[in-house]
Amino acid sequence: MSDSWDDYAEDWDSNAGAIEYSQKAFDSLCEFINLEGLRVLDFGCGTGLLTEKVARVASSVVAVDPSPKMIDVLEHKNIHNVNSLACEISVDLITSQPIFEPRFDLIVASSVCAFLPDYEQTLSTLKLLLKDGGTFIQWDWKRSNEEDDFGFTKEIITNAYAHVGLSLVRVSDAFSLTSEKGEAHVLMGVANNA
Numbered sequence: 280m281s282d283s284w285d286d287y288a289e290d291w292d293s294n295a296g297a298i299e300y301s302q303k304a305f306d307s308l309c310e311f312i313n314l315e316g317l318r319v320l321d322f323g324c325g326t327g328l329l330t331e332k333v334a335r336v337a338s339s340v341v342a343v344d345p346s347p348k349m350i351d352v353l354e355h356k357n358i359h360n361v362n363s364l365a366c367e368i369s370v371d372l373i374t375s376q377p378i379f380e381p382r383f384d385l386i387v388a389s390s391v392c393a394f395l396p397d398y399e400q401t402l403s404t405l406k407l408l409l410k411d412g413g414t415f416i417q418w419d420w421k422r423s424n425e426e427d428d429f430g431f432t433k434e435i436i437t438n439a440y441a442h443v444g445l446s447l448v449r450v451s452d453a454f455s456l457t458s459e460k461g462e463a464h465v466l467m468g469v470a471n472n473a
């Protein structure tokens with residue numbers, strides 16, 4: 280696997296696994312929350328597979344990703360209520376970029392958090408972007424066994440929310456994907472900025 284997400288940008292929208300993941304994430308999102316009228320941040324949006332679905336219902340979406348090539352693919356989709364930015368999120372950035380004002384009703388992070396160098400620090404920064412009472416939702420691969428060091432357990436997610444002061448709503452088994460490597464499960468974590 281390449282170290283650079285830029286290398287995946289061109290083919291991401293024809294990746295069957297990525298398409299199925301984003302559709303199932305969107306379905307589980309809509310079961311949980313009514314998107315109508317919401318201002319949404321899609322954190323780690325990639326080429327916007329989830330962004331474009333959310334934007335059809337929500338009021339507006341800000342989509343951010345550190346990969347300029349992923350963002351370039353999204354921008355070519357010309358979605359009228361989506362603003363995007365290629366950036367690494369930080370406190371300095373969010374306080375200097377007008378795109379992050381006003382704060383968000385909902386932040387979604389689909390298959391992103393497991394790739395972060397510091398999950399809890401990023402959660403703290405994202406919390407600053409949520410309105411009071413706003414909702415944070417993530418989907419991530421579930422660790423398949425105790426030796427597995429990629430992905431999350433329910434405990435890791437629950438503890439992280441507690442450490443950064445997000446109020447746990449639930450962490451659940453959201454869906455699974457089947458490939459030639461077998462079946463892999465996805466956790467959905469939901470927290471409020473209470």
Ligand SMILES: C[S@@+](CC[C@H](N)C(=O)[O-])C[C@H]1O[C@@H](n2cnc3c(N)ncnc32)[C@H](O)[C@@H]1O
Binds near residue numbers: 322329345388391
């Ligand atoms: C598996 S892809 C998922 C993309 C998109 N969310 C989707 O559903 O198709 C992981 C994404 O996380 C992004 N990413 C990696 N490190 C990140 C970071 N530090 N902050 C935000 N996004 C990051 C990558 O650039 C990539 O677009």
